[in-house]
Amino acid sequence: xxxPAQAGLRESATFDRATIAAIQxxxxxxxxxxRGWGAKRAVxxxxxxxxxxxxxxxxxxEGYRERCDTDVVLGDRHAGNPLHLDIPITIAGMSFGALSAxxxxxxxxxxxxxGTSTTTGDGGMTPEERGQSxxxxxxxxxxRYGMNxxxxxxxxxxxVVLGQGAKPGGGGMLLGQKISERVAGxxxxxxxxxxxxxxxxxDWTGPDDLTIKILELREITDWQKPxxxxxxxxxxxxxxxxxxxxxxxVVVVDGMQGGTAATQEVFIEHVGIPTLAAIPQAVQALDELxxxxxxxxxxxxxxxxxxxxxxxxxxxxxxxxIGTAALIALGDNxxxxxxxxxxxxxAPGFYDDFQxxxxxxxxxxxxxxxxxxxxxxxxxxxxxxxxxxLTLEAQTLARACGKAHLRNLEPEDLVALTIEAAAMARVPLxxxxxxxxxxx
Amino acid sequence: MVALNGSSVQELMKVDLASTxxxxxxxxxxxxxxxxxxxxxxxxxEAIAVGLRHAIEVEIHGPAGYYCAGMNMxxxxxxxxxxxxxxxxxxxxxxxxxxxxxxxxxxxTGHGGLLVVEGSASMxxxxxxxxxDIVVGGDVGPMSAFMAQAGRLVVCGDAGDGLGDSIYEARLxxxxxxxxxxADCVEKEMRDEHVAELGQLLxxxxxxxxxxxFRRFGSARRLYHFAAHNSAAY
Numbered sequence: 001x002x003x004p005a006q007a008g009l010r011e012s013a014t015f016d017r018a019t020i021a022a023i024q025x026x027x028x029x030x031x032x033x034x035r036g037w038g039a040k041r042a043v044x045x046x047x048x049x050x051x052x053x054x055x056x057x058x059x060x061x062e063g064y065r066e067r068c069d070t071d072v073v074l075g076d077r078h079a080g081n082p083l084h085l086d087i088p089i090t091i092a093g094m095s096f097g098a099l100s101a102x103x104x105x106x107x108x109x110x111x112x113x114x115g116t117s118t119t120t121g122d123g124g125m126t127p128e129e130r131g132q133s134x135x136x137x138x139x140x141x142x143x144r145y146g147m148n149x150x151x152x153x154x155x156x157x158x159x160v161v162l163g164q165g166a167k168p169g170g171g172g173m174l175l176g177q178k179i180s181e182r183v184a185g186x187x188x189x190x191x192x193x194x195x196x197x198x199x200x201x202x203d204w205t206g207p208d209d210l211t212i213k214i215l216e217l218r219e220i221t222d223w224q225k226p227x228x229x230x231x232x233x234x235x236x237x238x239x240x241x242x243x244x245x246x247x248x249x250v251v252v253v254d255g256m257q258g259g260t261a262a263t264q265e266v267f268i269e270h271v272g273i274p275t276l277a278a279i280p281q282a283v284q285a286l287d288e289l290x291x292x293x294x295x296x297x298x299x300x301x302x303x304x305x306x307x308x309x310x311x312x313x314x315x316x317x318x319x320x321x322i323g324t325a326a327l328i329a330l331g332d333n334x335x336x337x338x339x340x341x342x343x344x345x346x347a348p349g350f351y352d353d354f355q356x357x358x359x360x361x362x363x364x365x366x367x368x369x370x371x372x373x374x375x376x377x378x379x380x381x382x383x384x385x386x387x388x389x390l391t392l393e394a395q396t397l398a399r400a401c402g403k404a405h406l407r408n409l410e411p412e413d414l415v416a417l418t419i420e421a422a423a424m425a426r427v428p429l430x431x432x433x434x435x436x437x438x439x440x
Numbered sequence: 441m442v443a444l445n446g447s448s449v450q451e452l453m454k455v456d457l458a459s460t461x462x463x464x465x466x467x468x469x470x471x472x473x474x475x476x477x478x479x480x481x482x483x484x485x486e487a488i489a490v491g492l493r494h495a496i497e498v499e500i501h502g503p504a505g506y507y508c509a510g511m512n513m514x515x516x517x518x519x520x521x522x523x524x525x526x527x528x529x530x531x532x533x534x535x536x537x538x539x540x541x542x543x544x545x546x547x548x549t550g551h552g553g554l555l556v557v558e559g560s561a562s563m564x565x566x567x568x569x570x571x572x573d574i575v576v577g578g579d580v581g582p583m584s585a586f587m588a589q590a591g592r593l594v595v596c597g598d599a600g601d602g603l604g605d606s607i608y609e610a611r612l613x614x615x616x617x618x619x620x621x622x623a624d625c626v627e628k629e630m631r632d633e634h635v636a637e638l639g640q641l642l643x644x645x646x647x648x649x650x651x652x653x654f655r656r657f658g659s660a661r662r663l664y665h666f667a668a669h670n671s672a673a674y
Contacts, residue, residue, distance in 0.1 A: 031666060144549040144568060147530055149491055149511040176665060188551070188570040188589045189608060193664040196606070198587060202567040203507070203526035203545035212486045212525075216507040219466045220491030 022265070033265040034173070036354025036364060038166050038257045038301065038324060043274040045257070046308040048421030049414050050430060053400040061399040068395040069405040072319050074117075074296045075157055075226020075249035078218070082226050082249070083135055083157055086115025087391045088319035088406055089309055091326055091383075092254075092300050093139045093159060093230070095121025097174050097183040098261030098354065099327075100371035101128050102379070103363045106330055108133035109376060110383025114391070119159060119321075122172050122197050124186050125151040132380070137228065140217070142171065143197035145187040149220060157250075158217055159228040160210070162201075162239075165258030165275070165301040167267045168232025172197030175262060177357035180366040210246040218247075228252050233278035233301065234271075240285035244295050252321065253282050255301025259324040261364060262355035275301035275312075277424035283316035292316065293407075306393020313394070314401075314409035315425060322390075329386035330379045331361040454478045462488055469515075472496050484524065489517055492534070506543075509536045512553060528555045531572055544581070547574045550591065556645045563600070566593040569610055575645035582619065585612050594641050596649055604657050612657040613638050615649060624663040628656045 004011065011017065025033060054060035061068060076082035091111050096104050098121060105128040111118040117135035124146020130136055138155030140147070152158060163169060174183070174195045184191040204213045214227055229243035230252035243251050255275025260268065279299055286292035299312045300321035312320050324332075335348045340360035346353065354364035362373035398406050401413045415430040416422035422429040423436035453474035455465050458481040465479065469492055476497040482488055486505040489498050492515035500508070503521040513532045522540035531550040538546075541559035548564065550572025557565075560578030566585040575594040582600035585593050588610035598616035605622020611634070612625075621627070630651075638651040 034666075144530060144570070147549060148551070149493070149513060149530070149532065152511070153491075173666075190664070193608075194666050196587070198568065202564065202586075203529045203548040205544075209506070209525070212506045216487040216490050216510050216526075219463065219487045220511055222467060222470060223463070 034175070034262055034355050035265055035268070035352045036259065036261050036263075037268070037352035038259040039269050039272075040352075041269055043256065044276050044418065044421040044424050045274060045302055046276065046311045048276070048417045049311050049425055049427065050417060051307075051310060051314070051397050051401055052413055052415060054402045058402045060402050061404060063396060063399055066399065067404060068399045070391055070395065072296070072407065074298070074319065075228070077249040077291075077295055078223065078247065079157075079226040079249055080222075080224040081156070083117060083137075085117060085135060085319070087387065088116075088313065088317075089303075089387055089390050089394075090116050090137075090298065090319055090321045091118035092258070092321035092323035093119035093121045093137070093161065093164075094323055094327075095123045095174075095261065096126045096129065097121070097123040097178060097187070097366070099363060100365055100374065101126055101182075102371050102374045102376045103327075103330060104129045105132050105376040106374060106379025107326060107383055108136070109380025110326075110329075110387060111135070113380060113384035114387045116387065117156065120155075122174075123183065124148065125154070126186075128376075130154060132376070139230075141197065142199060142201045143187075144202065145189075145197070152217070152225075153221055155225060157226040157228060158221070159230050159252065160214065160217070160248075161230045162243075163199075163232035163234075163254075164230065164260065165232045165254035165256050165272050166260035167263045168234045168272045169199060170263060170267050170271070171199035173262050173355075175355050175357070178355070178366045183366055207242040207246055210242075214247040226250055228298070230254060232256075232258070232271075233273045233275065236273070236278040236281035237285045240282045240297075241289065244286065244289055244291060248295060250296045250298060251282065251286075252298040252300065253278050254321075255299070257302030258300050259327075260354075274424065275299060275303075276421060279312060279315040279317060280424070280426040286316075293318065303390075306390045306395075307397060309390055309394040310397040310406070310409055311414060313406050314413045315411060315427075318407065325386070326383055327363055329383050330363050330374065331382070332359070332363050334361060337361055450474045452476045452478065454480065457481045457483065457485060457488075462486070466490060469494075469496070469498065482521070486524070489515070492517070495534075503540070512536060522559065527557075528553070528572075531555060541578070542576075546576075547572050550574070552591075554641075554644055560597065566591075566610070569593065573641055573644075575641055575647065577645075577647055579616070583622070585610055585625075586622065588612070592637065592641060594638065594645070594654070596647060604659070606663065607657075607659045609659065611637075613641075613651075613654040614657065615654045618655075618657070621657060624660050625657055626660045628658045630654070630656050 072088040074083040112134040119137040137157045176192045226249040228250040229248040231239045233255045256272035296318035299317040337360035359365040362370045414427040479500045482502045484505045490510040493513040495514045498517045500519045505524040507526045509517040517536045525543045528536040529548045531553040535554045537556040542557045542561040544562045545564045546561040547555040549568045558577040563581035565580040569588045569591045571590045579597035583602040585604040589608040595614045601619035602622040604625030
């Protein structure tokens with residue numbers, strides 16, 4: 001086979017190799033491509049922002065001596081028992097069904113070790129997850145699979161899910177390969193079928209109804225549990241205002257880079273807005289309501305490093321959530337499985353077929369043999385380590401900006417590398433005072 | 441808490457929502473000090489008697505708003521009036537009886553127990569039902585039993601369009617006309633076991649109809665797997 005570059009062959013920018021493969025795949029199968037992960041296209045992101053460390057005009061904190069606190073309280077607007085987390089980095093909702101029971105347990109163990117929360121997902125709460133999670137957020141989803149009021153009462157917070165960044169406006173799906181007897185039983189469905197999750201809640205249809213739904217959830221839990229509302233990032237300014245008006249204690253905004261277990265490729269790549277563009281909209285909505293820092297904002301979708309954490313918080317988030325990165329910490333896409341990825345037509349760094357249940361790392365599977373590869377204790381240790389690194393990195397950057405608490409980071413600490421990022425994040429282009437869209 | 445009949449453990453407690461808040465009522469019902477409750481002047485309030493988990497009896501005298509008896513476990517609730525959206529939503533066990541009509545999404549996502557609506561129910565009755573039994577004395581609106589997974593829905597009157605759209609394993613019995621069955625929902629044979637279970641449901645609901653007057657609907661199971669040739673079904 002010749003080297004196309006050496007031979008002077010020119011690849012089409014419009015019809016690149018991935019596009020050609022997608023067309024040929026569609027022609028062969030007659031169905032759209034379904035995969036996991038989140039948007040893979042390049043979009044303006046936290047890498048397009050930089051932090052302004054202290055020098056003459058600002059005073060830094062000593063990196064190895066002075067405190068930079070990280071704790072956060074979530075849900076103290078109305079709830080009798082808000083969450084008190086040691087770090088502002090939480091584990092996002094991922095279902096048992098999408099993930100193995102061992103993976104869910106490992107996430108709970110890791111989160112608990114560093115004093116943060118983890119979240120259930122479609123399909124309900126497993127005993128393994130509840131047992132290993134000090135702070136467990138219970139997702140209340142349109143499908144209501146496995147929805148049990150006893151679990152609602154056993155949770156530490158309730159997250160009403162309206163959408164997620166990978167597929168705002170779309171429901172869920174769990175293909176038959178992953179509908180094991182246990183998953184099917186929890187969801188009251190026949191084993192082995194391709195299971196659809198509704199995109200709309202079955203018993204309310206708009207923001208006014210959501211107000212009453214939240215009232216019902218509060219009444220059932222005697223006003224003790226914080227109630228989050230999660231939206232996929234689209235019309236974020238309006239969605240956040242409506243969520244707050246409906247009574248949310250916490251708003252979760254998930255950008256288009258946020259992951260999924262199984263969604264149409266066309267949906268993942270073409271619906272929603274980048275996380276970077278969503279945060280300022282959410283903060284503006286909260287500011288205008290006089291509730292920024294009173295209704296907490298959790299941001300997810302593409303959080304990978306402590307720099308991402310620090311930048312999201314500088315833009316106004318109270319906390320962040322990680323999903324894909326937590327799976328990678330557990331071992332997803334690890335080079336040690338290179339041969340096995342190759343056997344299923346993938347490679348480390350590219351594997352995204354979470355929907356088909358053949359994950360060599362034993363994370364996105366219900367196959368007992370594959371799932372057994374993941375030791376929940378070791379997995380928990382890895383997740384805890386990763387969360388510690390994120391925290392240490394964010395603290396390092398915050399101290400450099402002279403902040404004694406991560407929440408003290410502010411937009412004034414940021415500049416943008418590109419005009420696009422400056423416009424979306426509403427911070428100046430580096431070296432200028434220009435914020436596109438806000439005049440000169 | 442205004443308890444007209446005393447405040448210690450007792451047979452009957454009367455609660456007047458004209459002078460007591462729904463919050464106070466629900467707090468009492470979550471840690472009950474009586475075996476039976478009468479709730480007066482509900483005046484359409486939302487979230488009355490939600491999250492119950494004890495084997496108590498609650499009678500609501502008047503109309504109730506959204507989510508009346510939502511997520512009920514073990515309790516027996518009777519509403520002497522009509523109810524708003526989502527009555528007995530996600531019920532797990534026990535029973536809820538509505539003497540009047542019910543708005544949208546009656547019994548939505550219910551996992552168990554018996555919901556009886558003696559009048560008619562609006563759209564989406566039994567949507568995503570997961571094991572609950574629902575008996576409606578009158579009609580049900582469009583898209584009832586949408587994505588119904590398990591349980592039985594009995595309609596003694598007519599059913600609107602899109603009945604049982606994308607249904608899984610729930611069984612639907614309709615005595616009157618069906619506007620149209622939804623995607624993957626088909627009429628099925630009434631075998632002896634269906635006549636028997638329908639007769640039991642009607643008896644439990646206290647409705648005197650002959651099971652032989654009903655038709656059964658359920659899933660054709662053609663949409664259980666994604667396939668290109670099904671694309672026109674949605």
